Amino acid sequence: MTARTEGATAGGGVGFLRVPAGFRAALPVILFLLVGFAAPLLAVIGFSFMPARTFGFTGQPTLENYITIFESTSYISLLWSLGLALATVLILILISYPVAYGLVRVFGRWSTLVTLLFVIPLFVSENVRLYGWLLFLIKNGVLLGTLKTVFGIEAESMLFTTGAILLGMVYVYLPYMLFPLTLGISMVPNDAREAASDLGASRWQVFKEVELPLSMPGLVIGCLLTFVLAVGAIAEYKVLGGQQVIPITHDIEIAFTYAQNWPLGAALSVLLMLIVGVLVMIALRRFDLDKFLGRR
Amino acid sequence: METRGVRVRHALIVVWLLAMIIFVYIPSVCITLASLTSSRYFTFPIPKWGLDWWQKTLSSIEIHQILETSIMIAAVVTVIAVVLAFFGALAFARYDWKGRSIYQKLVLLPIFFPQSVLGLALLLWFNALGLQLSWQTAVFAHLVWIVPVVTLVIAIQVYSFDPALEEAAFDLGATRLQVLREVTIPVLMPGIFSGSLFAFLLSWGNFPLSLFTTGADTTVPEYLYAKMVAGYTPGVPVLGTIATIGAIVFLIGGYLVMLALNRRRSAA
Amino acid sequence: MAAGDGAILLLKGLTKIFAGHRAVDAIDLQIREGEMFTIVGPSGSGKTTLLRMLAGMETPTSGDIILRGQRINDIPANRRPTCMVFQSLALFPHKDVGDNIEFSLKIRGVPKAERKQRALELMRLLRLPDHYYDRAVTRISGGERQRVALARALAFDPEILFFDEPLSALDYKLRKTLEKELKDIHRETKKTFVYITHSLEEAMVMSDRIGVMRDGRLVQIGTPQEIYTEPNSKFVSEFVGDVNVLSVSVLPSGKLKAAQIPHEMVAPATMNGVKSAGFLVVRPEFLRFLDAPGDADNHVVGRLYNEYALGSRIQYQVRVGELVFVLEKLRHEAFAGGLDQEVLIGWDAVNTIVVPDR
Numbered sequence: 001m002t003a004r005t006e007g008a009t010a011g012g013g014v015g016f017l018r019v020p021a022g023f024r025a026a027l028p029v030i031l032f033l034l035v036g037f038a039a040p041l042l043a044v045i046g047f048s049f050m051p052a053r054t055f056g057f058t059g060q061p062t063l064e065n066y067i068t069i070f071e072s073t074s075y076i077s078l079l080w081s082l083g084l085a086l087a088t089v090l091i092l093i094l095i096s097y098p099v100a101y102g103l104v105r106v107f108g109r110w111s112t113l114v115t116l117l118f119v120i121p122l123f124v125s126e127n128v129r130l131y132g133w134l135l136f137l138i139k140n141g142v143l144l145g146t147l148k149t150v151f152g153i154e155a156e157s158m159l160f161t162t163g164a165i166l167l168g169m170v171y172v173y174l175p176y177m178l179f180p181l182t183l184g185i186s187m188v189p190n191d192a193r194e195a196a197s198d199l200g201a202s203r204w205q206v207f208k209e210v211e212l213p214l215s216m217p218g219l220v221i222g223c224l225l226t227f228v229l230a231v232g233a234i235a236e237y238k239v240l241g242g243q244q245v246i247p248i249t250h251d252i253e254i255a256f257t258y259a260q261n262w263p264l265g266a267a268l269s270v271l272l273m274l275i276v277g278v279l280v281m282i283a284l285r286r287f288d289l290d291k292f293l294g295r296r
Numbered sequence: 297m298e299t300r301g302v303r304v305r306h307a308l309i310v311v312w313l314l315a316m317i318i319f320v321y322i323p324s325v326c327i328t329l330a331s332l333t334s335s336r337y338f339t340f341p342i343p344k345w346g347l348d349w350w351q352k353t354l355s356s357i358e359i360h361q362i363l364e365t366s367i368m369i370a371a372v373v374t375v376i377a378v379v380l381a382f383f384g385a386l387a388f389a390r391y392d393w394k395g396r397s398i399y400q401k402l403v404l405l406p407i408f409f410p411q412s413v414l415g416l417a418l419l420l421w422f423n424a425l426g427l428q429l430s431w432q433t434a435v436f437a438h439l440v441w442i443v444p445v446v447t448l449v450i451a452i453q454v455y456s457f458d459p460a461l462e463e464a465a466f467d468l469g470a471t472r473l474q475v476l477r478e479v480t481i482p483v484l485m486p487g488i489f490s491g492s493l494f495a496f497l498l499s500w501g502n503f504p505l506s507l508f509t510t511g512a513d514t515t516v517p518e519y520l521y522a523k524m525v526a527g528y529t530p531g532v533p534v535l536g537t538i539a540t541i542g543a544i545v546f547l548i549g550g551y552l553v554m555l556a557l558n559r560r561r562s563a564a
Numbered sequence: 565m566a567a568g569d570g571a572i573l574l575l576k577g578l579t580k581i582f583a584g585h586r587a588v589d590a591i592d593l594q595i596r597e598g599e600m601f602t603i604v605g606p607s608g609s610g611k612t613t614l615l616r617m618l619a620g621m622e623t624p625t626s627g628d629i630i631l632r633g634q635r636i637n638d639i640p641a642n643r644r645p646t647c648m649v650f651q652s653l654a655l656f657p658h659k660d661v662g663d664n665i666e667f668s669l670k671i672r673g674v675p676k677a678e679r680k681q682r683a684l685e686l687m688r689l690l691r692l693p694d695h696y697y698d699r700a701v702t703r704i705s706g707g708e709r710q711r712v713a714l715a716r717a718l719a720f721d722p723e724i725l726f727f728d729e730p731l732s733a734l735d736y737k738l739r740k741t742l743e744k745e746l747k748d749i750h751r752e753t754k755k756t757f758v759y760i761t762h763s764l765e766e767a768m769v770m771s772d773r774i775g776v777m778r779d780g781r782l783v784q785i786g787t788p789q790e791i792y793t794e795p796n797s798k799f800v801s802e803f804v805g806d807v808n809v810l811s812v813s814v815l816p817s818g819k820l821k822a823a824q825i826p827h828e829m830v831a832p833a834t835m836n837g838v839k840s841a842g843f844l845v846v847r848p849e850f851l852r853f854l855d856a857p858g859d860a861d862n863h864v865v866g867r868l869y870n871e872y873a874l875g876s877r878i879q880y881q882v883r884v885g886e887l888v889f890v891l892e893k894l895r896h897e898a899f900a901g902g903l904d905q906e907v908l909i910g911w912d913a914v915n916t917i918v919v920p921d922r
Contacts, residue, residue, distance in 0.1 A: 020391065020393040020394070021386075021391050021393070022386075022387045022390070022391030022392065022393030022396060023387070023393050023394075023395065024387075025383040025384070025386040025387035025390075025391065026383070026384060026387030026388075026393075026395075026396075026399050027383075028379075028380050028383055028384070029380050029381070029383070029384035029387070029403065029443060029447065030399065030402065032380060032439070032440075032443060033402055033403070033405075033406065033440070033443075033444075036418075036436060036437075036439065036440040037405065037406050037414075037440050039421060040414075040417040040418050040420065040421035041417055043417065043420050043421045043424050044416075044417045044420055047420055055423070056424075057424065095316065098308075098309050098312045098313070099309075099312065099313055099316055101309065102306075102309040102310070102312075102313055106306050106309050106310070107310075107313075114313065114317075116547075116551075117317055117320070118317075118320060119547075120543065120544060120547060121320055121321075121324070122497070122498075122501075123497035123498065123500065123501050123543040123546075123547065124324070124501055124536075124539060124540045124543050125500075125501040125502070125503050125516070125517035125520065125539060126501070126503060127503050127517055127520060127521050127524065128323075128327065128501075128517065128520055128536040128539055128540065129323040129324070130323070131323070131327065131520070131524055131532065131533075131536060132322065132323020132324055132325075132326040132327040132536070133322070133323050133326070135323075135326040135327060135329075135330050135338060135533070136322055136323065136326045138338075140338075140339040140340060141326070141338070141339075141340055142322075142325075142326050142329065142340045144340075145339060145340030145341055146340065146341070149341055171319070171320075171323075174316075174320070189652070189654065191650050191652045191654035192654050192655075192656055192657075194621050194641065194650070194654065195648070195650055195654035195656075196656070196667070197621075197640070197641045197642045198619060198620070198621070198641045198642065198644075198646075198647055198648050199642075199647060199667050199668040199671065199716070199717075199720050200642050200643075200668050200671045200672065200720065201642055201667075201671050202642060202671075203301070205671055209656075209667070209670075209671075210656060213658045214656075214657070214658055224408060225407075225408065228408050228409065228410060229410065229411075231410055232409075232410020232411055232412050232413055232504075233410075233412075234412050234504070235503065235504075235521075238525070239524065249410070249412050249413070252412070252413065252416060253412070253416070256416055256419070256508075262420065265416065266420065269413050269416060269417065272410065272413055273409075273413065276408070276409065276410065280405070280408045284401060284404070289397075289400050289404075290389070290455075293389070293448070293451060293452055293455060
């Protein structure tokens with residue numbers, strides 16, 4: 001890591017060339033993200049203070065949208081979104097840890113192929129894949145149809161239940177947990193593991209004392225990423241959940257589309273952004289990205 | 297140490313892996329099966345197999361239009377994202393500069409952000425700017441999310457890049473541009489290449505950003521969603537299968553190109 | 565010595581095969597209670613594999629490891645009463661100095677107060693200041709990390725301590741200091757130390773006995789003195805450091821003949837069983853500049869090519885045709901002549917040995 005340098009900034013350059021090379025290289029991305037990310041967010045925040053059902057920034061600033069939210073049932077949607085996201089994260093930790101561990105320790109030269117197998121679905125639109133689950137779970141679908149014709153069992157479809165939503169989210173966000181976790185586990189030096197064992201630690205003690213704390217950065221990133229994505233999920237609820245559970249994202253979408261109440265939608269978005277933003281800030285505050293990504 | 301306990305544990309992990317791979321591919325298999333029925337409604341086991349719906353879908357002008365839009369958006373996104381992200385990755389991992397740590401977090405933020413909310417925020421923003429929504433605004437929206445992802449992908453390669461290589465080239469008399477062309481870009485090529493694959497495929501499959509920003513133009517995921525919500529038609533599984541196969545073909549093609557590049561490099 | 569007589573560790577035909585390659589090849593060895601035994605060999609000689617089998621991190625393909633009369637082949641590392649200091653040290657980066665040292669005590673469920681007391685005792689033994697107890701291991705120097713690793717292993721109170729080249733990453737001066745400190749600790753604790761290194765120089769300083777390893781086999785075992793003065797092969801003699809090794813044939817008269825040297829040479833008493841062809845070993849300190857051919861048993865005329873200052877000594881390179889000789893003098897006895905001058909050098913047979921080509 002000591003290899004990073006200031007870069008060749010000297011050389012008698014004038015004007016722009018005197019700016020550090022790193023900043024020069026970063027400038028396009030910074031400008032783009034200011035226009036494409038920061039500005040829209042500011043616009044949303046601004047809009048959330050506009051009078052209800054207006055479509056410009058000309059109105060008198062007001063808190064009425066926030067008051068509306070607290071008087072409405074949107075908090076139920078928010079709790080559902082947060083609760084199911086939390087459940088998704090917990091399930092993902094349990095099901096991806098063995099695979100991540102295997103990718104680092106067990107599969108050896110097969111690891112590349114296994115990684116590829118888990119990457120491919122990332123590139124197929126999530127609603128297409130969720131639709132596949134719909135076909136699997138639906139009455140007379142692949143699962144129930146097989147059960148009926150092969151085993152003669154008539155079962156209830158689990159489609160349009162909370163369980164189906166959870167299944168969809170676990171499915172869609174699996175790679176976002178798996179890969180950071182793999183990176184985290186690969187950060188545990190084999191020596192440290194062996195040293196702990198040599199000093200008398202049992203398999204469980206090695207895990208608790210050495211593997212878990214040293215792979216923590218990967219676990220934190222994985223949890224954060226999947227939680228944030230799951231809080232923002234919408235397709236899972238629509239395709240697999242029917243109208244069983246209404247997530248906060250649905251409320252936002254309704255406000256923007258059918259209700260044509262952009263300021264209310266903006267205020268709901270701000271609320272969600274606050275929750276997500278605070279979480280990300282806390283988790284990433286003391287995080288050494290260089291160490292995490294730079295390791296080979 | 298290869299004791300019996302270790303072997304049993306490893307065997308369990310492999311069994312678990314196989315179960316997970318099946319889990320991951322169940323939907324794709326279901327969609328492919330559903331596309332191969334000739335009846336109007338999907339029931340399993342499939343009563344009558346056939347390619348009728350493939351024929352109908354492939355000959356539809358509307359579908360051609362949608363595929364074209366999706367490919368065009370993905371292609372433009374790829375080119376712009378890779379150029380921006382290449383320099384962005386150098387700033388991320390190669391240079392030590394004062395604002396780097398803040399910059400790194402700025403780059404990460406859009407990734408750690410609910411995409412549907414981002415899509416709505418952009419819709420609002422475009423509206424505030426008075427822009428007409430079209431495939432161009434969708435390109436912009438995709439870039440907000442894809443540029444950071446590609447920056448990270450390339451940055452991982454940049455971390456293993458030895459800056460002494462650039463210094464040596466300078467020292468041997470190369471100009472800044474020559475260093476870039478002769479040393480930096482070729483050495484970082486694998487990262488740039490996988491970055492482009494990511495850019496293309498993530499744009500190709502994106503739904504939440506497209507939904508709010510394409511206006512009158514329609515991408516494949518949007519079209520599929522509209523049809524899904526409207527009620528069942530076997531055209532959905534067909535187009536879904538096409539999208540999946542397209543992604544796999546693209547990925548395998550990319551992998552082969554990468555292999556060929558590596559081989560040429562090691563042969564030279 | 566009868567089996568078990570004073571031996572803490574006994575190896576019988578110990579072998580490890582990796583993908584058809586015999587990394588460790590039928591090693592028989594006895595390690596005595598309380599000794600410091602060093603295994604020396606170039607990289608790839610199998611010494612690390614051997615040590616990892618002893619520590620329980622690698623399973624032998626065949627052969628036995630017997631600790632105090634009990635076969636321990638199948639006992640995993642965490643249940644062996646032995647402990648290793650790793651080449652990388654393998655300090656736990658997320659624990660501070662104290663928690664690293666106390667690790668094995670925590671594993672055994674020793675109460676915190678008692679653990680801390682023991683850790684502080686060890687820190688004092690290893691000259692680490694008390695206030696380092698709460699310091700992060702990532703924020704101490706290389707030498708200090710070394711001491712923490714040793715303290716951590718000692719806290720385990722092992723029957724045998726294994727060392728896998730722990731000093732190899734340090735700079736020369738620090739390494740020299742720690743070599744001596746380690747020997748002092750060995751004296752203090754009276755434990756059995758098994759050390760591996762690629763540096764015979766390091767082994768010489770510290771060890772009671774040395775085993776030289778090559779291609780998975782132990783080619784010579786002896787005290788540092790024996791290894792230095794009586795190497796039993798060309799390999800061992802060259803491993804000791806700068807040395808003159810001359811390919812020779814034994815004449816019927818008992819004298820020696822080398823291709824590039826015109827006259828026959830007086831043979832030493834130690835021939836290591838060489839009957840026809842072997843190598844004559846002359847250490848640089850036993851080669852000297854002569855005034856006349858008769859001043860030594862053997863002589864040769866050459867050209868002074870270069871000289872190198874080695875601190876207290878000076879080394880000279882003398883070329884005789886294709887042959888290169890090195891000889892060393894103490895600084896205050898430096899040779900007066902200039903470079904490219906013709907010189908007469910020679911040695912006495914008693915200071916040399918002949919070894920076979922092994």
